[in-house]
Structures are given as C-alpha cells and as structure tokens.
Amino acid sequence: MIQRTVLLKFSETTTQEQLQEVIKRFKALENVLTGIVEIQAGLNLAEKSKEYQVILMVRFEDQAALDAYTANEDHQAVAAFIRESGRLDSIGVDIEI
Numbered sequence: 130m131i132q133r134t135v136l137l138k139f140s141e142t143t144t145q146e147q148l149q150e151v152i153k154r155f156k157a158l159e160n161v162l163t164g165i166v167e168i169q170a171g172l173n174l175a176e177k178s179k180e181y182q183v184i185l186m187v188r189f190e191d192q193a194a195l196d197a198y199t200a201n202e203d204h205q206a207v208a209a210f211i212r213e214s215g216r217l218d219s220i221g222v223d224i225e226i
Contacts, residue, residue: 130166131189133223136173136181140215147214148172148183154207155185161203164194181220188226195223 139148152170159168166188173184189195198204 130226131192131195131223132226133185133187133189133195133221135185135219135221136178137183137185137211137216138181138218139183140217143182143215151183151207151211151214154210158187158198158203158207162194162198162201164190164197166190181218 137151152172155170156168159165167186168188169184169186171184173179173181187198189198
C-alpha cells in the first residue's frame with residue numbers, strides 16, 4: 130500500500146469557503162476512482178507549519194492505483210481547482226505502508 134500526503138499553501142486572498150471546497154472536491158474522488166483504500170482531507174490544526182492550510186492524504190492499493198490516480202481527469206480537475214483557488218506552494222510525499 131502507498132500513502133500520499135500533500136500539504137497545500139494558499140494565497141492570503143483564498144477564502145475559508147474555497148479551502149472547504151478544495152477539501153470537499155478532494156474527498157469526492159474516493160467515489161470515482163478505483164484502487165483507493167482511504168482518503169482524508171482537512172484544515173491544518175498545527176501551529177508549526179501553519180502556512181500550509183490544507184492537508185490531503187490518500188492511500189492506494191498499489192503503485193498502479195497511484196499512477197492511475199495521477200493521470201485521472203477527475204483528479205486533474207481537482208488539481209486545477211486547487212490552482213485556481215490560489216495555491217502558492219505544495220509539498221507532496223509518498224511512503225510505502
């Protein structure tokens with residue numbers, strides 16, 4: 130199993146409503162993609178690294194599921210919405226679990 134975690138940093142002009150919509154759209158991917166074991170997303174509660182406001186986490190059955198997710202047009206639409214909502218930076222990491 131592979132877990133991908135992404136930290137998202139947004140512009141000061143990004144609203145709380147936009148952040149919540151990012152979370153909602155990301156979580157909805159669980160219903161349209163195969164090979165996903167679990168999706169979690171939410172606002173960062175930690176004081177440290179608080180400039181990264183949204184945390185996304187998805188667990189995949191295997192590398193093939195991760196590869197399919199990356200290329201999937203529904204995922205690409207969510208990524209485009211994230212950019213349009215004022216994403217300034219992101220940190221993404223994958224680990225085998």
